Amino acid sequence: MSAEPETTPAERPAILVVEDDDGYRALLIEELEDAGYRLTGVADAAAARAELASRSAALVLSDLRLPGEDGLALLEATRALTPRPGFIMLTGFGTIRQAVAALKAGADDFLTKPIDLEHLRLAVARVLETRQLQAEVARYREVLAGGQFHGMLGKSPAMRALYDLIRRIAPSDSSVLITGESGTGKELVARALHAESARAAAPFVAVNCAGIPEALLESELLGHAAGAFSGARGARKGLFVEADGGTLFLDEIAEMPPAMQTRLLRLLQDGRVRPVGANTEIGTDVRIVAATHRELGERIAEGHFREDLYYRLETFRIHVPSLRERGEDIAALLQHFLLAQTAAREGHVRRFAPAAWRALLSYPYPGNVRELASLVERAATLAPTPEIGLDDLPERVRAEADAHPRSGALAAPPLPGSDEDWETLAAVEARYIRSVLEWTEGNKQRAAKILGIGRKTLYRKLEEQGRHDT
Ligand SMILES: Nc1ncnc2c1ncn2[C@@H]1O[C@H](COP(=O)(O)OP(=O)(O)OP(=O)(O)O)[C@@H](O)[C@H]1O
Ligand SMILES: [Mg+2]
Known part of the structure; x- marks a missing residue:
């Protein structure tokens, strides 16, 4: 064998072509396959959605005008995907206004029909390169920030699933109950939920329900009017109001006193608080995230926790795995x-x-x-x-x-x-190569570049190691 392959098929970026004209779709597919990409083609937006739901694509190349849903609607749908594929819109001649609309809606580029094939290749390569750079920058940011995900370390399947769940739940305004043993990182999860949500710019307010004396908890949370009780000099905004627009984290929720549980339930139902000693209510928009290391089921059975409040809090539940x-x-x-x-x-x-x-x-x-x-x-x-x-x-x-x-x-x-603890050079090398490959997610071309060796050499080393492993 003289020339080694550029990449293995699985490493080639996947491109989805959405075009209702069969002949034109075939032409685009052939052209891009020749350029070394993996291609799939469909004739309308519904088929494209189905395809993207089962297999991710690095890039979607879609006609603006399609039977049924148009390219703009498809673009909108792809924006919700993680990782989000790149998007190039194909528009008819003289539709520059629509092309601009596509860019505004988040397309990475547009091409006007009839498409110059050289131009097509360039645009595709450019968008894919930008996507990859953006993904890398995001990853470096995480590493520099000292964790893989909002300060949380861990690449195990259990932690990856946790990050994924957080990303999916974060955009909702519904309450979340975080459970897990002590010290597993429940508070970090609560902060990550806030940071990943649209509320990220608003306050994250944490309160430990077990750490505040029962008599004070109500006025802490709800606030109080001036002179509401002895010692209450001025009026005070409660934490529910301070967290307005943001997230209120109720830690150790199992320890919340029964009277407060009742008030919390009401508040969750109508979104209004009445400060202690006040006559009027204040509207507030907070997302409640609660956490406990206790079995709430047991607390309910013992009569310490309201079952209706439990169901209200548990719209979403996140269990943090133990170490x-x-x-x-x-x-x-x-x-x-x-x-x-x-x-x-x-x-x-x-x-x-x-x-x-x-x-x-x-x-x-x-x-x-x-x-x-x-x-x-x-x-x-x-x-x-x-x-x-x-x-x-x-x-x-x-x-x-x-x-x-x-x-x-x-x-x-x-x-x-x-002496016997020292590893051989071959063992260290094998381990190092494996970590670099893990970092590049199996991309051998990038791994070889990082390692400063040719791809051929990398393939040879992997082959040798494979032989030793077996
Ligand atoms: N995955 C992680 N990566 C890095 N640090 C972590 C991780 N999980 C937890 N920690 C750290 O461990 C400590 C405990 O985490 P945290 O306070 O979130 O635990 P918890 O689940 O709330 O525990 P408890 O139920 O006892 O309150 C914190 O200092 C936190 O920063
Ligand atoms: Mg905690």
Whole structure:
């Protein structure tokens, strides 16, 4: 074989052509297939929607005039998709006004019929390149911000599903109930919901229902009129009003006193608050996000929580997985919090000793991410050397090292302490290549570029590794 393929078929960008003229559609498809893309063609917007619902496309090339729904309606529909495909509108000669309307509606480009094929190729390449750059920038932003998704770290399938659910629920105004064990990141989820919603520019107000004495909670939330009770000097806006237009996060909702539960239910029903001691009500537009680590079902059965309020809050429910359910995230979290400590302490502690690393990877973390973070902080504070050793960890974690001596299933320690812990160059290389490929989502061309080697070399290395893996 002399020339290696540019890309494998699965890596070629997918383009959907929507054009009712059979001959013209075939021409466009042939032209773009020759240019190295994967093509699908349909004759109307309904078929295009069905196609996009089952398979994502990098780019939609659609005629403006279609039987049934037109190209503009299809454009509108594609804007709701994630990831959103690029869109090029094909317009008839002399319809420049419509072309401009298409751009305004969010199309990336338009082409006027009869289409110059050279121009078509250029426009398609340009739009696809811009899309890819935008996706990359978004990803770098996330990484720079210290997390994958609004401060949340974790690439496990469970966390990816969580990010996805947040993105889908965020735009709605309905209440959300977040459940999950203590320390799993429920508050981060609440903040992400707010940040992903149209309310992002308005306030996010958090209140811990368990942390405020019952007598004060009502006036905290609803506000009070001047002189409503002894000690209430001036009038005070409640948090419901402060959060107007935004999100009110009711943490530890299971601890909310019964009287307050009743008021909250009313408020959710008619969107109005009556401050304590006031005669008038104030309208407010807040989205309620509540969280609890408790089984609300039990609280209801015990008569501590109103069932009707529960159903009202639980329009959407997000369960945050425990760390045990996403063990593959533990290594990245440990590295992340160690790095944070290193930065905070001017680089004193730099690494985990292999035995400590293994123990930390197998420990079950009943206190989830919060426990993991504080373990690392404590160890980094105590460690007398730049390396966190087994002795710097609490007994409950140390016990894991004895329970799993040299567990082969675990990743290699980040920085070894004895001869046999060092990896071979081939193993390090294989691991590094795998991470780069993960980063490029399997795109070998980009991976080769990052690695500074030719694609041929990369294919050869992967082939060799494949042989060793089996
Ligand atoms: N996926 C994550 N990535 C990075 N940090 C996280 C993640 N999840 C949680 N944390 C951190 O762990 C700590 C606990 O998270 P959070 O306060 O959101 O937990 P919680 O579920 O509200 O717990 P509780 O029920 O005890 O209130 C916080 O410091 C948070 O920043
Ligand atoms: Mg919390």
